[in-house]
Amino acid sequence: MIELSGVTKRYPGGHEALSDVNLTIGQGELVFLTGHSGAGKSTLLKLVAAIERPTTGNIIVNSQNVGRLKRAALPFFRRNIGLIFQDHKLLYDRSVFDNVLLPLHIQGFTGHDAAKRVRAALDKVSLLKKEKVRPITLSGGEQQRLCIARAIVSRPALVLADEPTANLDEAYARDIMDMFRAFNEVGVTLIISTHDQSLITRYGGRTVHLAYGKLVQ
């Protein structure tokens, strides 16, 4: 499903965030992406989501060469991916409900069906009771769950989560990991970046380790 071959990413300014990364991730896998801060985890996820383009190398996602996607094709590519950002990227000027509605709205779903799907997603992350409030009034864990609801509402086959349990206490982190496991069990491919080693030892699964932009076997 995802194949990186010889991927190097150099940011403007010359910093090489990823160096010659080769990686294959199959359909339905649950992969933890680990590494120190600055190792290149976020960069790798951004490359897969076509938010950044590789300097060299190829990234194939669903048999599409991500680095070569035309600007006009990007929106349609991204609709197949559920993105959970490190910095949330919630919209604080609208309700919890409207935040989750946005991806559906973008894809042209409106009205009753859309509302039903939004509520189903909010229900999965136990935020149904808070649909009318503004995200700013939510706790850190709730905001993270809201991000998850927004990422899964359009039922993507691939979910990329960038440090979804950072800044959360144990119980919250476990909640969220249980959710991800449940998605994985219904066939969703997940890549979760984290630097929380205890989480990985508890949940197992495949681990991909990055150090200074290089894959460590």
Add this chain to the structure above:
Amino acid sequence: MKAWLVHHLHSLRIALRRFQSAPLASLFTVLVIGVAVALPAGLYMLLDNLDRAAGGITPQAEITVFLKREADADRGQALARELQARADVASARFVSKQEGIDKLVAAGLSDITAGLPDNPLPHAVVVTPRDTSPAALQALGEHLAQSEGAERVLMDTEWIKRLSALMDLGRDLVFMLSVLLGLALAAITANTIRLQIYAQRDEIEVARLIGATDRFVRRPFLYFGGIQGLAGGLTGGALVALGSRLLERSVEQVATAYGAEFVLSGIDLPTLLALLALSTALGWLGAYFSVGQALRQVEQG
């Protein structure tokens, strides 16, 4: 089809909400656009009226052909008949030297005429042209000067030429002003949209990240620009209407003073509609460019 409609309605709602969220700023922008629209529109209206006023006067333009001293009344009458037959002549009337003197006497100049030993006036033919455009008058004048027995052609038409030149200048001015202020209108819109985009950049970024097309992002801004342009156009139309109401009385007074009847007419409906369509389109265009630029910037990080 239904989803498409829902989308557009949604974009419209967003656009209207943005007006609501900054009513005073929106009002000022609309007013500025209104003034930008009112200037060329008002000038256009004035020119239109001037054209009409001039049109009411020009048929009275007369060309007097003075005959050579040796030409007699018969020659003059023949010439008048000849000219009368021409397509570009409305009427041609023979005025004998005696009639000429009588006119002077009637005008209260008998003191002068009494002192003259002999009637110094030549016979004349007074021609009223059908077409009063400067080119047609020129052509007719040349023909008259060459007709048999003609000594001198007196054309009281310089002012028509001047007026016509002035009107042409006015039209050029309206055109230039329209182009300039149209550009200003688009620029004003682009600027307000730019500020809005700045306020909405989080939303634009998030929307792009989760799969929004350029069109989706652009649509509410386009509505906003179009509505702002339309409101500005309406304001401009209202300003012109107000201006013409204020001028109406003084124009009437001037007309009465000249013994004429003249009613100032405002902008007609087709012109107004064209004005509104144009200001809407320019607002839309300003928004389009502004958002396009912002989208490219968001993409670059």
